[in-house]
Amino acid sequence: MKTVSCLSAMLIVGSMFSGCSDQSRETLEQRSNRVTRAEMESIAELLGHDLYEGRAPGTRGGDLSEIYLRSIFKFMDLEPGVDGSYFQPFVMKGFSNNGVTLTANETELKYIDDVVGTFTVEEESVDFDREAVFVGFGITTEIWDWDDYKNMDVANKIVITRVNDPGMYNADIFEGGTLTYFGRWTYHIEEAARRGAAGVLLIHTDQSAGYDWNVVKNSWTGEELYIKSDLQNSLKFRGWIKESSLRKLLDVQHISLDELYEGSHSVDFQPIELGFNINIAGENSYRDVTNRNVVAEIPGRTEERIVLSAHIDHLGLDPLKEGDNIYNGAIDNGTAVGAMMVVAKVLKEFQEELHYSVTILGCNAEESGLLGSKYYAQNTDRSNIIANINFESTPVWGASKSLMGIGARFSDFEEMIKDLAQQNRLEYSSFSLSNQGLFYRSDQFSFARYGIPSVWISAGEDELSGDKNYTEFWGKDYHTVRDEFDPEWELEGMKQTIQYVLLLIDQINKTKSPPELKIDLPFPMEE
Numbered sequence: 021m022k023t024v025s026c027l028s029a030m031l032i033v034g035s036m037f038s039g040c041s042d043q044s045r046e047t048l049e050q051r052s053n054r055v056t057r058a059e060m061e062s063i064a065e066l067l068g069h070d071l072y073e074g075r076a077p078g079t080r081g082g083d084l085s086e087i088y089l090r091s092i093f094k095f096m097d098l099e100p101g102v103d104g105s106y107f108q109p110f111v112m113k114g115f116s117n118n119g120v121t122l123t124a125n126e127t128e129l130k131y132i133d134d135v136v137g138t139f140t141v142e143e144e145s146v147d148f149d150r151e152a153v154f155v156g157f158g159i160t161t162e163i164w165d166w167d168d169y170k171n172m173d174v175a176n177k178i179v180i181t182r183v184n185d186p187g188m189y190n191a192d193i194f195e196g197g198t199l200t201y202f203g204r205w206t207y208h209i210e211e212a213a214r215r216g217a218a219g220v221l222l223i224h225t226d227q228s229a230g231y232d233w234n235v236v237k238n239s240w241t242g243e244e245l246y247i248k249s250d251l252q253n254s255l256k257f258r259g260w261i262k263e264s265s266l267r268k269l270l271d272v273q274h275i276s277l278d279e280l281y282e283g284s285h286s287v288d289f290q291p292i293e294l295g296f297n298i299n300i301a302g303e304n305s306y307r308d309v310t311n312r313n314v315v316a317e318i319p320g321r322t323e324e325r326i327v328l329s330a331h332i333d334h335l336g337l338d339p340l341k342e343g344d345n346i347y348n349g350a351i352d353n354g355t356a357v358g359a360m361m362v363v364a365k366v367l368k369e370f371q372e373e374l375h376y377s378v379t380i381l382g383c384n385a386e387e388s389g390l391l392g393s394k395y396y397a398q399n400t401d402r403s404n405i406i407a408n409i410n411f412e413s414t415p416v417w418g419a420s421k422s423l424m425g426i427g428a429r430f431s432d433f434e435e436m437i438k439d440l441a442q443q444n445r446l447e448y449s450s451f452s453l454s455n456q457g458l459f460y461r462s463d464q465f466s467f468a469r470y471g472i473p474s475v476w477i478s479a480g481e482d483e484l485s486g487d488k489n490y491t492e493f494w495g496k497d498y499h500t501v502r503d504e505f506d507p508e509w510e511l512e513g514m515k516q517t518i519q520y521v522l523l524l525i526d527q528i529n530k531t532k533s534p535p536e537l538k539i540d541l542p543f544p545m546e547e
């Protein structure tokens with residue numbers, strides 16, 4: 021019908037009028053309502069396919085996902101995003117081992133059951149024996165006026181540290197139950213590394229880590245990847261120890277872990293030399309792993325740009341696992357890449373209306389510690405980036421009552437998303453999993469560390485139906501082989517995510533007022 025009326029208009033007006041598109045041109049909002057299931061699911065379907073083998077960086081499946089995204093960029097007529105190329109290669113050091121032997125007090129702990137970890141030195145055989153020091157939460161920061169290390173020199177020692185932060189046990193300090201940057205396991209390792217420790221053992225409990233031992237095990241038994249700037253220290257080993265296994269070691273010395281914990285809740289805590297050595301040994305292999313961020317550009321009228329990001333990698337496959345051993349990562353992060361690409365597709369259709377340019381960043385090695393986005397942020401002209409909008413594990417279930425912006429509270433993104441929610445009769449929500457530190461766990465954080473307003477945006481977890489599929493995903497299927505593509509997904513939450521990101525970008529373009537930071541950021545900045 022539409023074709024006929026369009027055609028007749030053309031016949032009447034002829035070449036003086038360039039078709040009926042100007043009159044009947046739909047708005048970006050109308051276009052966003054027309055997003056189809058096929059558009060939304062196709063990328064997640066492919067990236068989540070078994071043949072992609074879980075897309076670990078430096079593997080066949082990982083390489084395929086890079087090539088696939090580049091092909092789509094070309095097909096969509098997007099411009100190369102890095103020095104005339106769609107690829108931004110970077111080299112990482114990959115370390116793997118078949119097991120770790122940890123012995124102390126004549127007790128040998130079992131690899132996988134008690135302890136997991138990575139040797140991060142270029143030595144084929146690692147074997148070292150060092151004094152053990154308990155450092156409480158291992159946090160030193162002026163932001164919260166807290167210093168667990170005091171004057172203790174932990175150089176060449178093995179640091180045993182709790183994860184999470186003291187706010188977990190005292191609502192009045194740090195951010196209470198909301199996990200801060202200083203509660204993340206990555207920080208505890210960074211701090212021990214800065215102080216010259218030889219090894220670091222993170223104490224695992226379900227509660228303090230925010231996930232069970234299986235998640236730790238799955239994330240730490242494959243190849244671990246690092247970029248050079250993260251290896252400039254003398255840490256030979258970084259790993260996790262189960263709390264119950266640590267108790268076994270301490271029992272021999274009649275040391276009460278609960279008493280150690282008790283002391284660590286106080287700002288006056290002093291690190292404690294445990295009076296015994298820990299031996300850590302194992303065979304180690306290492307190699308250079310090259311992988312690529314995949315980057316495209318949709319130029320607007322100015323060079324100032326909004327960076328859209330979604331990581332393309334996932335955990336790969338586990339050759340030792342019986343049965344299904346592929347970590348497909350269909351939701352983490354297939355649907356998010358899919359959502360980002362639908363947004364890119366629509367923005368390309370509306371390119372002439374773009375005031376700001378838009379960068380589409382398919383970042384890599386996110387699961388290894390946000391490495392791709394970190395590398396991108398380190399090595400791009402940041403002066404023209406006005407904001408970062410990140411897509412992560414985009415929900416695929418029923419429509420939600422709300423819209424959420426993780427990290428929005430640090431900038432005007434919060435008001436923008438609140439307004440958007442209100443105009444569309446939605447609520448503004450924050451994720452109930454605030455104890456998980458999600459802001460620090462996906463690529464928006466790499467931008468935030470340079471003071472760039474950034475947000476992870478998504479339909480909220482509260483579905484109209486009352487279901488809580490998204491919350492359950494994080495508890496049940498996240499980082500397991502069950503994160504698989506399902507043709508039965510309703511995709512309403514994904515559609516909402518796409519629509520509201522489009523409207524948000526549209527609004528930033530129309531008002532020409534990018535979000536600004538509104539509070540002092542509660543984490544250390546990169547220079």
Ligand SMILES: [Zn+2]
Nearest residue numbers: 352353412413
């Ligand atoms: Zn993810």
